[in-house]
Amino acid sequence: MWYVDEERLEHIAIGAGILGTGGGGNPYYGKLHVRRLLREGARIPVVSLDEVPDDALVVSVGGMGAPTVGIERIHRGDEPLVALRALEEHLGRRATHLIPGEIGGANSTRPMAISAMTGLPVIDADGMGRAFPELQMDTFAIYGVSSTPAALADIYHNVVLFPRLADALTLERYARAVTVQMGGAAGYAFPAMSGAEAKRTAVPMTLSLAEAAGAAVRRARREHADPVAAVLRVTGGQVVFRGKVIDVQRRLVAGFARGVVELDGLGDDRGSRMRIDFQNENLIARRDGDVVVVVPDLICLVDAETAEPVTTEVVRYGLRVAVLGIPAPALLKTPQALAVVGPAAFGYPEIEYRPLPGIYGGDRLVGERDGTEPSWPRSG
Amino acid sequence: MWYVDEERLEHIAIGAGILGTGGGGNPYYGKLHVRRLLREGARIPVVSLDEVPDDALVVSVGGMGAPTVGIERIHRGDEPLVALRALEEHLGRRATHLIPGEIGGANSTRPMAISAMTGLPVIDADGMGRAFPELQMDTFAIYGVSSTPAALADIYHNVVLFPRLADALTLERYARAVTVQMGGAAGYAFPAMSGAEAKRTAVPMTLSLAEAAGAAVRRARREHADPVAAVLRVTGGQVVFRGKVIDVQRRLVAGFARGVVELDGLGDDRGSRMRIDFQNENLIARRDGDVVVVVPDLICLVDAETAEPVTTEVVRYGLRVAVLGIPAPALLKTPQALAVVGPAAFGYPEIEYRPLPGIYGGDRLVGERDGTEPSWPRSG
Structure with a gap:
């Protein structure tokens, strides 16, 4: 406790x-x-x-x-x-x-x-x-x-x-x-x-995971290290794009904020574009038309310098962001779960869910604690 | 019982x-x-x-x-x-x-x-x-x-x-x-x-009233008497217009059927027009622009020959109808009640409620049964 x-x-x-x-x-x-x-x-x-x-x-x-x-x-x-x-x-x-x-x-x-x-x-x-x-x-x-x-x-x-x-x-x-x-x-x-x-x-272990991610971000900020890299270490994610927001379309439909964010690449990603579809949460990230991250894997926009999260309700033209892809928890990747939270459930039947490599931070914390390899654990 | x-x-x-x-x-x-x-x-x-x-x-x-x-x-x-x-x-x-x-x-x-x-x-x-x-x-x-x-x-x-x-x-x-x-x-x-x-x-006494009204209508039909007159005797109402339906506007707004029925006068009412506003139920009856019956008094369209009720969902061009005005029950005419079911509550603040003369049939049945004069009884 x-x-x-x-x-x-x-x-x-x-x-x-x-x-x-x-x-x-x-x-x-x-x-x-x-x-x-x-x-x-x-x-x-x-x-x-x-x-x-x-x-x-x-x-x-x-x-x-x-x-x-x-x-x-x-x-x-x-x-x-x-x-x-x-x-x-x-x-x-x-x-x-x-x-x-x-x-x-x-x-x-x-x-x-x-x-x-x-x-x-x-x-x-x-x-x-x-x-x-x-x-x-x-x-x-x-x-x-x-x-x-x-x-x-x-x-x-x-x-x-x-x-x-x-x-x-x-x-x-x-x-x-x-x-x-x-x-x-x-x-x-x-x-x-x-x-x-x-x-x-x-x-x-998800409260612990959130706590650990926030602590790592603050420590990196304090020590003038890279807060984005700190998030990746804790959550098991990767940076899939760095860029500047060039367009946001957003509308309130039946109580949900739906829309699209468009990014223009910066640094290594210069010359590329990323398009992210959201429905309250980010669902699909496409790089130059190719799908690179798919729900239930996590697509997280954070400020490129501070790793401050950028939500779909405040994202706006000109923000410089890193797009993180974080593997979903094992419990969201079973066939049972994908039927409810996979791309088809959000209106993208044509998109196949291909899991990001790596292990979700919460699952990893369980493994660290009990000494087991994280695996796809219990199912219903 | x-x-x-x-x-x-x-x-x-x-x-x-x-x-x-x-x-x-x-x-x-x-x-x-x-x-x-x-x-x-x-x-x-x-x-x-x-x-x-x-x-x-x-x-x-x-x-x-x-x-x-x-x-x-x-x-x-x-x-x-x-x-x-x-x-x-x-x-x-x-x-x-x-x-x-x-x-x-x-x-x-x-x-x-x-x-x-x-x-x-x-x-x-x-x-x-x-x-x-x-x-x-x-x-x-x-x-x-x-x-x-x-x-x-x-x-x-x-x-x-x-x-x-x-x-x-x-x-x-x-x-x-x-x-x-x-x-x-x-x-x-x-x-x-x-x-x-x-x-x-x-x-x-309203189940008794409905039963008595229906019985009177069926007896009149069987005996080739006037079913509309039979309804009036039981309910305490009067015929306020006889005419032919010449227009119906109807739309479903937020789960309610709202609209207007227009009638062209027949018989004694030839040359006059009646307009009835409804919101599921009939609310206001105007004869040549003058308000003649106002909610909570009852405005009932019935077939002119058979006294069959004509509801707002089936009323259509060409039907010949009698428009009945029936006094509302006493419990709907108190200031407390009129604040909730008077014309202002339905969006007609400019229309004053002037009660139809007479006594609602249910109230009259109570009086008949217990020998009292019907009056405005209990209040909350």
């Missing part, structure tokens, strides 16, 4: 921004919220998956809504807590552990805020190992954890409960429609699962 | 169609469903409000969605039952009585179907005494019954529960958004209220 302190919080926010792959919402406001709670004396314990009893009641909490709304609208911050309490009341049982639904972006910090309010430990794992635009795209749903019962709450503490729905995709549709009515942003609590289910389905 | 039989069911369907004031959905499919259940041996007891114990648990059940969808989409018919069971589970208590949310249109028959499936009695009363497009427009909400907890279910038995929302308008927005995702139609169960609350807030 370890505790989140202010320094680790800073690191996690940087790392979560990078793992957000352009989306997932900005962790900045969540970070400020958690920092305030820490300064007020809150303690936020983090436990690893192995420390969770099989009969624990693990609940994922966070926020739902388009990132563009997240920027414009200040939340109260206790919406996920209201959702959690409604879910507990429905279950007739209290949660024992919290888990992030996605480590990428704003949902990395929200479980910490709810931990500070409730005293519940946060599990060092999540349901994506990155960020994705839709809720059925988490490993909990992919590997058979029921998405319902589920609860949503808005800033006025209005609560909507989904006791039982056919599947995660139905929850995505119904919850998304309610979220739009809630002003575009809602706090959520779902799924509720046993400790055994969490151990079988969650992507392990 | 009385029982719904096939003949009374026929009458209720006709009467409910007229009281639907152009909207509320067609009672036809619901009637077929209830008739099948009756033929299979079901018994459907109807009790008056006075027979309901104060500590009863009364739940309103029915269907939500645009009438246009209702025509195109065949329901399973047990959606409101699934919603009811989810609501009961949430409350930890079983319902003792059912009550229609609106007597006008399809929601007149749905509680009878659920009664047939559960054995629960239906109360001879409803929340509107007619039909309205939005759920906060019922007398339960107007006179302070909490709209939540509330439940929705779709044909796949997906359930959405609203444990607590700020008000009925919020439920209307959230439930409408979910209903659209449910394919445009859902079964609902809400509000849940005590017997005392039902007695204080429901519009009394």
